[in-house]
Amino acid sequence: MKLAVVGGGSTYTPELIDGFARLRDTLPVEELVLVDPAAERLELVGGLARRIFARQGHGGRIVTTSDLDAGIDGADAVLLQLRVGGQAAREQDETWPLECGCVGQETTGAGGLAKALRTVPVVLDIAERVRRTNPGAWIIDFTNPVGIVTRALLEAGHKAVGLCNVAIGFQRKFAGLLGIAPVDVHLDHVGLNHLTWETGVRLGGPEGEDILPKLLAVHGEAVATDLRLPRHVLDRLGVVPSYYLRYYYAHDEVVREQRTKPSRAAEVAAMERELLKMYGDPELAEKPALLGKRGGAYYSEAAVDLAASLLGGGAGSPYQVVNTYNKGTLPFLPDDAVIEVQAAVGSSGATPLPVPSVDPLYAGLMANVTAYEDLALQAALHGGRERVFRALLAHPLVGQYAYADALTDQLIAHNREHLAWT
Incomplete structure (x- = not known):
């Protein structure tokens, strides 16, 4: 089995490598190719990756390359974890929206x-090259915004x-x-990517006892x-929202915080510099503890589980939370909306499990953000200032025409080098 990781020079990658090494019985990788144009980072990450495999007794081969076509050739699955523009672009994403009093978030x-x-x-360019080179390969997208990117791939x-x-x-x-x-x-688990709620916590499987009320009664303070x-707020909702819901439920509070402290991008950039120094240590042969603060916790285990199920053999979990087409699962959303729910995953793909009726309190916000994602995808595919404006006007974290106008100009000014249509 051959896997390729596009964006393999990311400081996330040792988390992924550690999972591949520990869970090799679930996903027996024979060749793992790390693809990245940043040669210096790739060398550091690749070296640590090989040491992790060796330390844990994994016999698989790790290859590093900046040649995308060579890296994906013959791969059974291609994992995407790239960040266009790097941390510098993220820093901008998290700061210029604050000028209009809107949340700055990547x-x-x-x-x-x-x-x-x-x-x-x-x-889409990478995916097209995967299709030309190796049309049978699965693409697993961890690149944000996952919902919009996945919908672009599926469409x-x-x-x-x-x-x-x-x-x-x-x-x-x-x-x-x-x-x-x-x-x-x-x-x-129900919603859209980064807009989800845990409406039940069941023992053993989808038909198991729902213990969410007990969990909140005993451990609600810790969860909150x-x-x-x-x-x-949790007691009144009766569910557990994703931490991303704080941007909606406490918008003004978050903006005040963001205006008075360093951006998360600045924190991550500093962390990455320290991590890359660590990765260059030839004695280091495990993921460092600092990586746990970088984000992406348990990403490796989720990725191994998903890849194992998609590639057959029955080693992956029968049910997994993924992003895929709605296809009637949530009747208040279009069939071609991409939702994030529990699904049965196998070699033919992901089939969402039935979802009980959704409280209008969550359904309304899902529908609003789905409409935004549709407009955002059109702007990403076809460009144009008016399409950007319409997407911003539709987003519940913007929603006012004066803000949408000003933010459109800011967005274009800060991203001109990445937008072919400007």
């Missing part, structure tokens, strides 16, 4: 739209599934609070603290 709001506009054309006819680590993070957190194995925790939301 995956949602105005910053998230900027990321989508930069990213979708690049991902272009690619064999693609989107992946996020929010659900597996909740699964691990809840299992720890309950003192049970993660495999025994099944989430009723993690989400940085008041405990009474």
Whole structure:
């Protein structure tokens, strides 16, 4: 089995490598190719990756290359984890929206739209080259904004599934609070990427007992603290929202915080510099503890599980939270909307499990953001100032024409080098 990781020079990659090494019985990788144009970073990450495999006794071969076509040739699956524009572009995404009093965030709001506009054309080009070189390969997208990018891939006819680590993070957190194995925790996870709610926590599987009310009664304070939301909000909702919902539920509070502290991009950039120094140490043969603060926790385990299920053999979990077409699962959304829910995953792809009726409190916001994502994708595919403006006006974190106008100009000014139509 051969896998290729596009964006393999990312400081995330040792997390992925560690998962491949530990879970080699689930996903027996014989060749892993790390593809990245940043040769210096790739050399550091590739060296550590080989040492991790050796330390854990994995016999697979790790190859590094800046040649995309060579890297993806013959791959059974291609994982996408790229960041167009790097941390410098992320820093901009998180700062210029604040000038209009809007949240600065790299995956949602105005910053998230900027990321989508930069990213979708690049991902589609990569996917087309995968299709020409190796049409049978699965594409697993971890590149944000995952929902919009996955929809772009699916609409272009690619064999693609989107992946996020929010659900597996909740699964691990809840299992720890309950003192049970993660495999025994099944989430009723519903929504769009970075706009999700845990509406049930079941023991053993989709038909198991829902213990969410008990979980909140006993551990609600701990869960609320993690989400940085008041405990009474969880009690009133009766569900557990993704931490990304804080941008909606406490928008003005978040903006005040962002205006008075360094951006997350600045923090991550500093962390990456330190991580790359560590990766250059020839004695280091495991992922460093600092990587846990970088983000992407449990990404490797989710990726291994998904790839194992898509590539056959039955080693992956039967149900996994993924991003895929709605196809009637949520009747208040179009069939071609990309949703993030539990799905049965196999060699033919992902089939969403049935979802009970969704409270209008969440359904309305999902519908609003789905409409924005549709407009965002049109802007990413076809360009044009008016398309950017319409997407921003539709986003519930913007929503006012004066803000949308000003943010459109800011977005274009800060991203001109990445937008072919400007």
